Amino acid sequence: MTPDEIRSKDKGIHAFLEVFEDPKSYGEGSLSGKRIAIKDNILFEGHRAGAASKILEGYVASYDATVVKKLKEAGAIIVGRTNCDEFAMGSSTENSAYGVTKNPHDLERIAGGSSGGSAAAVAAGLCDVALGSDTGGSIRQPAALCGVVGLKPTYGRVSRHGLIALASSFDQIGPFAKTVTEAEAIYDVIKGEDPMDSTTISEETYPKAKEFSKTIGIPKAFVESEGVSAEVKKNFAESVEKFRSLGYTIQEVELPNLKHALPVYYIIMPAEASSNLARFDGVKYGLKKEGKSGIDDYFETRGAGFGPETRRRIILGTYVLSSGYYDEYYGKAVAARALITEELRKLFQKVDLMLTPTTPAPAWKVGEKEGDPLQMYLADIFTVHANISGAPAISLPSGFAGNLPLGIELTADLGREDNLFIAGKEFMGE
Amino acid sequence: MDADKVLKLADLGRIRISREEAEKLSHEFDAILKYVGEVKSVVPAAEGKSPVDFPLRNVMRGDTKGHESGVYSEALLSALPAREGSYVKVKKIL
Numbered sequence: 001m002t003p004d005e006i007r008s009k010d011k012g013i014h015a016f017l018e019v020f021e022d023p024k025s026y027g028e029g030s031l032s033g034k035r036i037a038i039k040d041n042i043l044f045e046g047h048r049a050g051a052a053s054k055i056l057e058g059y060v061a062s063y064d065a066t067v068v069k070k071l072k073e074a075g076a077i078i079v080g081r082t083n084c085d086e087f088a089m090g091s092s093t094e095n096s097a098y099g100v101t102k103n104p105h106d107l108e109r110i111a112g113g114s115s116g117g118s119a120a121a122v123a124a125g126l127c128d129v130a131l132g133s134d135t136g137g138s139i140r141q142p143a144a145l146c147g148v149v150g151l152k153p154t155y156g157r158v159s160r161h162g163l164i165a166l167a168s169s170f171d172q173i174g175p176f177a178k179t180v181t182e183a184e185a186i187y188d189v190i191k192g193e194d195p196m197d198s199t200t201i202s203e204e205t206y207p208k209a210k211e212f213s214k215t216i217g218i219p220k221a222f223v224e225s226e227g228v229s230a231e232v233k234k235n236f237a238e239s240v241e242k243f244r245s246l247g248y249t250i251q252e253v254e255l256p257n258l259k260h261a262l263p264v265y266y267i268i269m270p271a272e273a274s275s276n277l278a279r280f281d282g283v284k285y286g287l288k289k290e291g292k293s294g295i296d297d298y299f300e301t302r303g304a305g306f307g308p309e310t311r312r313r314i315i316l317g318t319y320v321l322s323s324g325y326y327d328e329y330y331g332k333a334v335a336a337r338a339l340i341t342e343e344l345r346k347l348f349q350k351v352d353l354m355l356t357p358t359t360p361a362p363a364w365k366v367g368e369k370e371g372d373p374l375q376m377y378l379a380d381i382f383t384v385h386a387n388i389s390g391a392p393a394i395s396l397p398s399g400f401a402g403n404l405p406l407g408i409e410l411t412a413d414l415g416r417e418d419n420l421f422i423a424g425k426e427f428m429g430e
Numbered sequence: 431m432d433a434d435k436v437l438k439l440a441d442l443g444r445i446r447i448s449r450e451e452a453e454k455l456s457h458e459f460d461a462i463l464k465y466v467g468e469v470k471s472v473v474p475a476a477e478g479k480s481p482v483d484f485p486l487r488n489v490m491r492g493d494t495k496g497h498e499s500g501v502y503s504e505a506l507l508s509a510l511p512a513r514e515g516s517y518v519k520v521k522k523i524l
Contacts, residue, residue, distance in 0.1 A: 062505040198489035263466040274443060281444070283518060288511035294521040295444075303446030311445055312455060315436060316462065318443045329466065336472040374461050 001035070006079065006126050013102050015111070015121040018048060019080040031189055032075030037121045037130040040081045041088055041164040042173065044068045051164045052096040053086045055305025056286040065162020066197065067131060067173050067190045074189045079127050082117030086307045087277065088138055088166045090114050091379040092369070095309040100366055103146060105403055109363040112142030115176070119146040122176045123405075129186050130176040135166045136265050137358075137383025139174045140395035144358035144407025147397045149183045149424070150176050154414050155390030156201035158187075159194035167272035168199075170265075170387040180396070180424035187417065206415030209349045212422060216243055216410075217253035217351035225259065227378060229361040231401035236357045239398045239408045239427075243355070246426050253347060253354070257340050258385055264340065265384040266377055267320050267333035273310075274317025280305065312373060341389040348413030353423055355410055356382045358395040362404035386411050394420040396427055431459045 001009075003019045010016050017040050025032065038044060041051040043061035045068075050056035064072070071078065085095035093101040093116030101116040103109040104124040111120040115132025119142035122130050132139040134152035143150025151174045158173045165171060175186035193200045223236060244250055282288035282301030289300035306314065320329040347354060360381055369376045386393035393411040400406060408427075412419040424430075436452040436459065447455075503516065512519040 058511075059509060062502075062509055198491060257472060260469055260472050263469045266462065266466050267469065278444075282511060283520060285509040286511065294523050297521065298444040299446040302444050306445065308451075311440070311447060311451075312458065314443045314445060315439045315447075315455065316459060318439045319459070322439070322442070328470065329463075332469045332472070333466075336469045339472060373458055374465055377462070377465075 001126070003079070009124065010121075010126055012107050013104055013120050013124055014099055015082055015101050015117040015124065015126055016080045017050070017052065017083050017098055017117070020047065020078065023077045023079045025075050025077050026072035027075050029074035029189075030185060031071065034076045034129060035079045035127045036071060036076045036186075037080050037082045037118055037127040038068065038078060039084050039115050039118050039130070039132045041084065041133055042068060042131060043162040043164075044078060044081070047081065049081065049164070050286075051087045052084045052098055053305065053307065053310065054097045054287060055280045055301070057305075059286045063162060066159035066194045068162065070190050082115070082121055082130060084117055084132075085114035086310050087164065087273070088114040088133055088135055089273070089309050089313055091137070091141055091376055092364075093117060094366065094370070095307055097307050102366070103363045105147065105405060106363065109365055109404070110145070112145035112363065114138040114142075116142045118176050119143050119148055119150065122146070122148045122178060128177075129182055131173055131186070131190075132176055133163055133166075133171055133173050134387065135170045136269060136387050137380045139176065140358050140383050140393060140407070140409055141379065143176055143395040144397075144409070145363040145405060147405030147407075148176055148178055149180055149397065150174065150395045151183050151187060151417070151420070152386055152393050153187060153191065153417055154201065154206070154392040155387075156199045156205070157191050157392070157417070159192070159197040159200050161194055161196035165276045167269040168276060169272060170269060172387075179430055180394070180421055180428055181430050183394070184421045201415070206413070208416070209413055210352070212352050212419055214247055215249045215251065215351040216353045216355050216423075217251050217347055218355050219255045219258055220252045222255060222258045223356055225360070225381060227360050227381070228357065229401075232357045232359070232361060232406060235399045235401065235406045236408065240355065242427065243423075248423070251351060253351065255343050255347060257336070257343050260336050261340055261385040261388050262377070262381050264333045264336045264388055265380070267329050268337065270313040270317035271321050271330050272317070274314045274321065277306075277310070277314055309373070337388050340385060344385065344389045344391060344411070345413065348416070352416075352419045353410045353412055355408060358382055358407035358409040362401045362406055382409060390414055392417045392420055394424050396424055431456045431463065
């Protein structure tokens with residue numbers, strides 16, 4: 001497909017912020033000939049990158065992200081940069097400063113987020129595979145809503161060097177693909193230790209707790225949380241039966257603290273974001289708005305350059321970190337995070353995988369949740385536990401509600417992407 | 431949470447927002463903080479927990495020789511919205 005063909009097919013969807021004029025291969029390897037799209041928060045030297053924010057207007061990446069370097073060496077052809085929520089903050093790409101990405105299955109509906117452009121581009125066949133970033137579900141949720149496979153690897157598995165940071169204790173880069181096999185092929189290329197990201201892990205960091213034995217745990221009370229739609233519940237029950245018919249042992253498990261994952265996430269994430277986004281000040285890169293004085297330049301630039309959701313999260317993060325509230329919110333969220341992580345790690349001594357729906361409902365209509373940030377945050381209920389605990393998780397297409405795709409999510413123990421791939425391929429019939 | 435407090439926080443975050451936006455945010459924050467505030471109930475159980483298995487750990491960079499001086503300067507300077515030669519251009523503070 002030529003750049004013009006991609007642009008023409010993308011017209012109603014708006015998956016791409018830019019389709020590159022001269023896509024080419026930089027090497028020969030396992031991804032030779034694969035056309036890949038990258039999320040707008042991943043740096044590709046000499047190309048615009050902006051995390052879909054006006055504050056990075058005009059910024060051209062001065063180096064390659066480690067993942068881009070690896071893709072180039074493996075022969076992949078990077079075709080363009082995809083739309084997302086500004087600074088990856090959101091669950092619908094409605095927070096992009098450049099307009100919403102529509103769901104290829106229903107153009108009146110959202111593609112999910114924050115990596116909605118990457119999910120929609122793969123779903124619509126505008127590229128073979130894509131990269132996104134996942135801080136609280138930003139790969140898995142849009143993958144589910146667009147009917148493709150989306151993987152969030154173990155925290156530290158993939159280098160974030162060259163990823164515009166949102167919340168550094170959660171962020172991971174991962175692939176979107178039509179099949180688990182293709183997602184695994186991308187994962188194999190982009191993973192690995194990197195001296196430029198000291199949080200990257202080795203194969204030895206997390207020793208295996210158990211051998212794979214086709215056992216799946218279902219946190220029943222969590223899956224039946226308030227707000228989960230009837231069609232998601234029905235599809236989930238069918239997916240459980242499918243795993244059973246594939247020879248998996250299904251166990252109901254109790255994880256009493258899992259329900260706290262979302263509140264924990266929405267304290268720690270804005271706290272980290274408020275600190276990470278301090279670097280956008282009109283001095284180092286991107287937009288600069290002149291004020292009356294040096295410090296006034298910061299106020300002008302940041303007030304004009306950040307969109308409403310980014311402003312909301314920076315201010316909220318500033319609050320939970322401020323004296324007097326730090327102990328009440330941030331300190332308690334960090335303690336609860338340790339508890340949730342311990343609970344999940346104990347679970348994976350007994351079962352190989354945890355199964356949940358990926359989203360509580362299929363894709364909603366553009367604008368439907370506008371003006372109600374809390375409702376939007378609740379869309380992440382089934383995904384944030386993986387970021388909180390560092391665990392790898394994958395979303396698999398599991399059927400439809402009418403014409404709208406649904407997804408199920410498998411979570412594995414730290415370092416056990418192998419279990420996700422085995423079960424994912426069996427579920428998908430690969 | 432009231433609008434004045436939101437304006438103060440925005441000030442700390444170096445973001446200029448209008449009073450109208452602060453008003454709107456104050457109501458949204460009330461709802462969000464009520465929701466996330468439930469973590470306070472979890473903490474008694476979390477107290478004394480050892481974060482041994484927790485994946486986050488500090489990694490220090492080795493105290494080794496860095497790169498040659500100046501090799502990345504032009505790439506970084508070229509991204510500046512305002513520069514003067516090899517300097518970052520900012521307003522006078524004195």
